[in-house]
Amino acid sequence: MQFISYLINGISLGSVYAIIALGYTMVYGIAKMLNFAHGDVIMVGGYMVFIFMVNLGLPAIVSIVLAMAVCTVLGIVIETVAYRPLRGAPSLAVLITAIGVSYLLQNLALLIWGSTPKSFTSVVNMEPLRLAGGQLVITGESIVTIGVCIVVMVGLSLFINRTRMGRAMLAVSEDKGAAQLMGVNVNGTIMLTFAIGSALAAVAGALLCSSYPMLLPTTGSMPGIKAFVAAVFGGIGSVPGAMLGGILLGIIETLSKAYISTQLSDAIVFSVLIIVLLVKPTGILGKKISEKV
């Protein structure tokens, strides 16, 4: 019974990682860049939901939609101001800019909202599910997070494979130059990717802060890094891979905490990552693409 309980906690934690990882993996797949500021967009999303829901008293759903709008604009601004001018630059330059944006967002948040932790009110208003005479408790947040994660993954897969804009994304991800020659608006497509990724970040922020109700300017950074690991683990660039990687990571983390050591869990998580990358460098579901040099 205890094992099942740990497993459910792991899946729930993993679902949060998975939603964040979806943002990483989309941007990487299409723009071929690691957006390290993604974790901080999540933090901004969390603060936005907090402002709309707690300070302005709007309903949870409305708050999340508004936060998604704010984050979408933020994502587009970041892309236009910080990343687009570096489109042809070496990937190291873009990576460093992304780290810069990450610090910028954290410090802006520190100036605007201060450093005192804010206690988040859960956006999920659902009684925990008590099974087996109360021995097995599944929180409403877990159920909603897992559900949202599945919906988002299915929705994204359909969007990418079935719509014109989605196919434009696929085209850009395969070959930017060729896509442009075929009449695809590359900049517009990349901007759309950032917009979607950032909107997802707002959702992730709301769910992350509902499960772990403490909001700080650094709230997004560690989950951001873990989600990045999850994206690489599942195969970066692959939408189902991000989901699988996130959930596996959550389960490994929780089970190693439970059965090995609470202190070593991070070391174990990252060791697993190294082993996976040694055995299968493209990640679990990563496509093997021969790189043109």
Place this chain on the structure above:
Amino acid sequence: MKKFLSLALALCLAVSMAACGGSASSSAATSDTASAAVSGSAASAGAIKIGVSGPLTGSAAQYGEGVANGVQLAVEEINAMGGIQFEYRAEDDVADPESAVNAYNTLMDWGMQLFAGTVTSDACIAAAELANEDNVFMMTPSATAVEAIAYPNAFRMCFSDPNQGAASAQYIGDHQLATKVAVIYDSSSTYSSGIYENFAAAAADNGFEIVAAEAFTSDSNQDFSVQLQAAQSAGAELVFLPIYYSEASLILSQANTMGYAPQFFGCDGLDGILNAENFDTSLAEGVLLLTPYVPGVDEVTTEFTEKYTEKFGIAPNQFAANAYDVVYAMKAACEAAGVTADMSASDICDAILGVIGDVEISGVTGASISWDAESGEPNKEPRAVVIRDGAYTAPNDAADAQEAPAEDASSVAAESVSEAA
């Protein structure tokens, strides 16, 4: 060329952003406190300069703000009395050792003569190193690590980690709060693991057993479900939390969702939990804290609480109380040693060290506080508070609140434990 330029620009941006992590926030905080310092120093030109270093921003900002406010209040009161005049300045160290060194150097450039810092342990260990080299008298309001006052010029107002750990164990034993105790602690923090080790060492002597000792690290401090489950399945009646309030509030909320309601017991790091914005204080109902400052325990504290609340619009925490006492201790020490404002920091330090063993003050964190001149540790009685209806109250008042859910806490009668040997 263009590529090179953009790379160089990106690097500059990244470096400046990284630097922002420490300096932008601290300069913002400095301008705040600098203006406060002006108001606190208006009294006279011959004032003795007290430097304060603490986290004015960052996740432990409540502690630093409490200390800065406590110092401000005490300095203003002392200046209004006439006699010895003080001037103070608070620098932000974000609770980080490197920033603490910078903050210390800034304060020395300003002409600091007495050092009331730093607020947190890791930062204090770094700053104490420099204060020892410069021979500056320091008294930290709240750095609890043993190493924080390793040097002969360093003293403290709060209890040390061993003292807190052993005193907590004794409090639990004396009041028979539990026989099975679980501990959730931060193994990456000196403060938390220091208390835990001494708590564990004192457990057997106080008639309880530690059934689960669950650690976490600062990188994995969001999900506590595993630790709580381990405590619950080990049958712990009391969970000891020698950690800071931001993690503790997550633990309380996750325990509540799980339906696990043991007695929670914490140390001074838990102080401040009620001030976290939007925190559901009912989650903390019945939580016991070992802390030197109990509002309303006697007239002095009541008066301090009222003055502080009126001035800053927020109730003081024990950091503010300790800092307030530090300034009065410095006043008493300066008077006993005949210190004047024109003496150098090193001369002041030597003069104070000669008399500190005989200084005794009556403050808000203890009716009688004196210091061991060798170790720098304070001699005062630890007190406990319990959270009732979203406020810190003395546990003996809690006996009236029988309807409260934490059954053990309400039976606690005495308000203090004798100091651990």
